[in-house]
Amino acid sequence: MDTEKLSAGICPVGRGLARAGDAWSMLILRDAGLGLTRFDDFQKSLGIAPNILTRRLATLVEAGMLERRRYSERPPRDAYVLTEAGRDYLPILQALGGWARKHFGEGAMSELVEAGTGRVVTPLVVDAETGAPLSDIAVTLRGPDDA
Amino acid sequence: MDTEKLSAGICPVGRGLARAGDAWSMLILRDAGLGLTRFDDFQKSLGIAPNILTRRLATLVEAGMLERRRYSERPPRDAYVLTEAGRDYLPILQALGGWARKHFGEGAMSELVEAGTGRVVTPLVVDAETGAPLSDIAVTLRGPDDA
Numbered sequence: 001m002d003t004e005k006l007s008a009g010i011c012p013v014g015r016g017l018a019r020a021g022d023a024w025s026m027l028i029l030r031d032a033g034l035g036l037t038r039f040d041d042f043q044k045s046l047g048i049a050p051n052i053l054t055r056r057l058a059t060l061v062e063a064g065m066l067e068r069r070r071y072s073e074r075p076p077r078d079a080y081v082l083t084e085a086g087r088d089y090l091p092i093l094q095a096l097g098g099w100a101r102k103h104f105g106e107g108a109m110s111e112l113v114e115a116g117t118g119r120v121v122t123p124l125v126v127d128a129e130t131g132a133p134l135s136d137i138a139v140t141l142r143g144p145d146d147a
Numbered sequence: 148m149d150t151e152k153l154s155a156g157i158c159p160v161g162r163g164l165a166r167a168g169d170a171w172s173m174l175i176l177r178d179a180g181l182g183l184t185r186f187d188d189f190q191k192s193l194g195i196a197p198n199i200l201t202r203r204l205a206t207l208v209e210a211g212m213l214e215r216r217r218y219s220e221r222p223p224r225d226a227y228v229l230t231e232a233g234r235d236y237l238p239i240l241q242a243l244g245g246w247a248r249k250h251f252g253e254g255a256m257s258e259l260v261e262a263g264t265g266r267v268v269t270p271l272v273v274d275a276e277t278g279a280p281l282s283d284i285a286v287t288l289r290g291p292d293d294a
Contacts, residue, residue: 001170001171002194003170006170007251008253008254010255010256010257011177011244011256011257012243012244012245012247012248012252012256012257012259013173013174013177013240013241013243013244013247014174015244015247015248015251015252015256016243016244016246016247016251017170017173017174017243018170019247019251021169021170021173022168022169022170023148023150023153023164023165023168023169024148026160026164026168027160027161027164030158030160034287034288047149064250064251084250085246085250085251087282088246088249088250088282089246090281090282091242091272091280091281091282092239092242092243092246092272093160094160094272094281094286095238095239095242095272095281096159096160096163096164096239097158097159097160097162097163098159099163099232099235099236099239100159100160100162100163100166101159101162102235103211103231103232103235104154104162104163104166104211104232105159105162106155107155108157108291108292109157109158109159109162109291110157110158110159110288110289110290110291111288111289111291112159112286112287112288112289113286113287113288113289114284114285114286115285115286115287116285118289121274121276121281121284121286122274122275122276123272123273123274123275123281124272124273124274124275125238125239125241125242125270125271125272125273126270126271126272126273126278127268127269127270127271128269128270128271129268129269131273131278133238134237134238134241134242134268134270135234135235135237135238137261137268138261138262138263139241139259139260139261139262139268140181140259140260140262141181141257141258141259141260142257142258142259142260142265143257144255144256144257144258145255
């Protein structure tokens with residue numbers, strides 16, 4: 001897959017996927033959203049090989065979704081913290097989780113809840129202007145040359 | 148990545164990624180949402196190698212997101228049509244596109260518009276109960292054993 005072409009292409013979905021289009025990256029972002037920042041904690045949570053984790057973290061930093069913050073000089077250690085773009089990505093993962101719960105939710109599963117109250121939260125993708133669920137609206141992509 | 152473990156695990160995000168957690172699958176679903184159904188059309192749209200496309204289509208059929216419909220007996224040819232779960236997935240892709248437009252939207256890009264009116268549609272992930280943007284709510288995952 002030519003992610004470089006995709007990342008500057010005309011399709012917004014493709015641009016998004018070029019930056020966070022694999023399951024490991026998305027699971028790292030999920031964990032970062034749950035408060036994890038350190039290499040060892042990501043590794044333990046995900047059971048991911050260290051070399052793959054190193055590569056994915058570097059890619060997410062380069063894509064502007066995580067930023068490195070040095071928390072120890074000896075030995076040199078970086079924490080990985082969500083940027084604004086990274087935080088903004090979390091609702092998409094939450095919507096994905098809601099979708100999986102709806103269609104593939106057999107057996108024991110974690111629930112998305114409001115911190116503090118514990119109220120169960122159900123994500124829904126809507127049209128920001130009207131509040132209508134996007135699934136109820138017939139949409140299409142209009143190319144930049146179609147205007 | 149142990150997608151089998153992920154696909155029945157307690158994390159809803161993981162379950163979602165186990166079914167549609169790679170960029171090719173998501174681009175195929177995007178194209179299916181835009182009305183493409185035939186192998187050759189997907190291949191032409193995506194510039195994807197035939198063997199990879201065959202595998203991804205089979206995985207999406209097995210995951211219950213696409214269904215095969217035979218449209219020609221000689222030669223045998225199947226169309227691939229979104230299931231309810233597949234259609235329900237499209238708003239997540241649209242949210243992903245909206246996110247990419249917001250953070251990485253330099254230069255020419257397609258726009259998500261309402262079919263018919265051409266009105267630009269901005270996807271937003273909200274709390275279905277209150278309508279509040281999920282990005283404004285502090286949420287966490289509550290495990291099945293934490294109740």
